[in-house]
Amino acid sequence: MDRLIGYRILIRVHGELAPVWSGVFGHVALRTEPEGTTVIDGELRDQSAVHGLLDTIRDLGLPLVSVEVAAVSMPWTDTGRTAGPPGTGGTALGVAHDEGAP
Numbered sequence: 001m002d003r004l005i006g007y008r009i010l011i012r013v014h015g016e017l018a019p020v021w022s023g024v025f026g027h028v029a030l031r032t033e034p035e036g037t038t039v040i041d042g043e044l045r046d047q048s049a050v051h052g053l054l055d056t057i058r059d060l061g062l063p064l065v066s067v068e069v070a071a072v073s074m075p076w077t078d079t080g081r082t083a084g085p086p087g088t089g090g091t092a093l094g095v096a097h098d099e100g101a102p
Contacts, residue, residue, distance in 0.1 A: 006044060007045075008070045009053065010040075011039070012064070013038050013064060014065055025053055025056060028053075
């Protein structure tokens with residue numbers, strides 16, 4: 001069976017955001033760092049979700065420090081869903097089929 005493609009993101013913004021903001025960004029993990037930045041870390045289902053997250057960051061006026069995005073393969077399980085615990089990866093957010101995406 002085909003593998004699915006999702007996107008692993010690691011975005012740093014200037015300022016310290018409380019963990020409650022996680023839901024605003026699509027249920028990704030947030031952690032503050034000592035130098036006054038917040039790291040937004042997680043997996044998103046497709047490029048549209050990545051762009052949506054960046055749009056939200058822009059709309060909130062949060063200054064970007066760095067952006068890292070990498071395509072990741074997510075194998076199908078026998079139930080037709082991606083492997084992983086609830087609330088992570090493709091199981092909770094869905095993923096797009098691999099159609100030659102990078």
